[in-house]
Amino acid sequence: MPGNAERIAVLGGGPAGIAAARWLGARGFSPVVFERGGRLGGLWTQGPCSTASAEGLTANTPRAATRFADLDHDEAVAARPSADAISAYLTRYTAGFALGTEIRLRTSVDSVARHPIGGWMVRSTTAATTRREEAFARVVVATGFYAERSFGGLRGADRFTGPGGLVHSSGYRGAAEHRGRRVLVIGGGPAGGAIALDLAGAGVSVALAGPAWLSSPAAHPARCDAALAALCAEGRLLPAPPVASVTTHGVYFADGTAETYDSIIAATGYRPALSIFPPGLEAALVTADGRIALAESTFHPDLPGIAVLGHFDQRGAALPVIELQARAVAYLWSGVAAMPAQARLAESLAAARSGPRPDLAETAARFARLAGVSPPHTHCAAAALMAAGHLVPELFRLAGPDADPRAELVVAREAAALCRRSPVGSAPDD
Incomplete structure (x- = not known):
């Protein structure tokens, strides 16, 4: 040192x-x-x-x-x-x-x-x-x-008058306040996915707009989140196209369709x-x-x-x-x-x-x-985890400074678990 x-x-x-x-x-x-x-x-x-x-x-x-x-x-x-x-x-x-x-x-x-x-x-x-x-x-x-919150250029965000309002994901405080409402979550990143999981798990009617793979997870195995895909397959989470603009009572989607919602949660990131x-x-x-x-x-x-x-x-x-x-x-x-x-x-x-x-x-x-x-x-196990985006920290302790002999066991275990998962869940971290 x-x-x-x-x-x-x-x-x-x-x-x-x-x-x-x-x-x-x-x-x-x-x-x-x-x-x-x-x-x-x-x-x-x-x-x-x-x-x-x-x-x-x-x-x-x-x-x-x-x-x-x-x-x-x-x-x-x-x-x-x-x-x-x-x-x-x-x-x-x-x-x-x-x-x-x-x-x-x-x-x-x-x-x-x-x-x-x-x-x-x-x-x-x-x-x-x-x-x-x-x-x-x-x-x-x-x-x-x-x-610093960003609405990502979401057009018309200030026009929405639904009873649940339009809030940034940082203002989400749990599923209870959305029970009995139709909710749209915009954004398929970590926050959007976590909120959609929480709402769907609580029985709230929720659609998620953002990740393209959500409509056809088998076609996008490297981007798929197993838990979200399972909820879609069960009909508890509805995939939605990207949002073009927000209206008074809902949104216009990029494919030209429109829907009404009671609440919109914008997981649109930060500046x-x-x-x-x-x-x-x-x-x-x-x-x-x-x-x-x-x-x-x-x-x-x-x-x-x-x-x-x-x-x-x-x-x-x-x-x-x-x-x-x-x-x-x-x-x-x-x-x-x-x-x-x-x-x-x-x-x-x-x-x-x-x-x-x-x-x-x-x-x-x-x-x-x-x-x-x-x-x-x-290292075949490490290559499999990297390709799947399953970035366990031990991947970067296999070689070089601060290498840890215990990392080999963790990487092997996680690679074996990855192989046992269904094809849809081949990349759980996206």
Whole structure:
């Protein structure tokens, strides 16, 4: 382990910030975590600010892939963990791996600016309005992809007058308030899928608009979610086409049809929350269409010493990929892995600005290459899990720095379980 004395500011105490603190500390750095809430854990622990806090809501990903590598869930946790179980898990992980880290709760970061002699100046304010200004050699931005709600250009969203209203997924508080209503969930990502599962499981009449595979899961095995597909097969969840616009009492779909609904839940994502940077720096990160453009999904060539975590397509089992990204940053900054050349960073940034966003499996493969922990090409079980998008964290502990002999058993077990599943459920994490 290198003897780094560098203090690194970690902005955000959610899963990405927790993982960053754990792995930076493991490489000898001194991370300082800034968290505006009263506890670590981000959306999973902050109560009324998030979809994750809805009573009874479960993750849309399996237990084996809804965790980090060095700590499993308690044995009593369900196959798809509840929000409470994930919150408890993150609390246990923090207690076990963030020891020695300086954690500043109820502290908001007001701005990050270049320091005149190098590094970065971080200005923060505590709940007691105490203001601080400190210099850090590097900064990890883990403020979360889920910070500012976006309705994704949903046309006519303000016109809907149904009795249940139109709410963002972050305002979902459980199935009880939608009983007896016809509900449309827009968006097939983790939040949309989890909400649709919750509503259908409670007997609510619900349609899900977004994922193309939902109408024909057998034709899209690499994108299929077994639980959602099963509900569709049973007639308890109705697949719907993409939404073209919202009307007073329902929606027009892209195929020209229309339906009326009592409630609409828009799982349409979030906008990047990077207002802590001066306008010039924020403009370097955010594209005209509101996406964050980053080299290797993490860096910007014009912002040396800054790593942005978690701003990638998180549809699927994101926790192992967040941890993998945190490891990559720790390895690159400590010299365990080689930082990509400037030309490579520029090429990656150009692709991020103009090309489609890679899916979660592609992003995981990228971070694994950066960290030097790619699963061996000859490892059949690992290849099967990667192809199916079943990204258990042990995939990235088979080889390279911090390889763990126990990972082999987990990967073999998960690959065997994957083979036993039905063809429709071949990729449970999307």
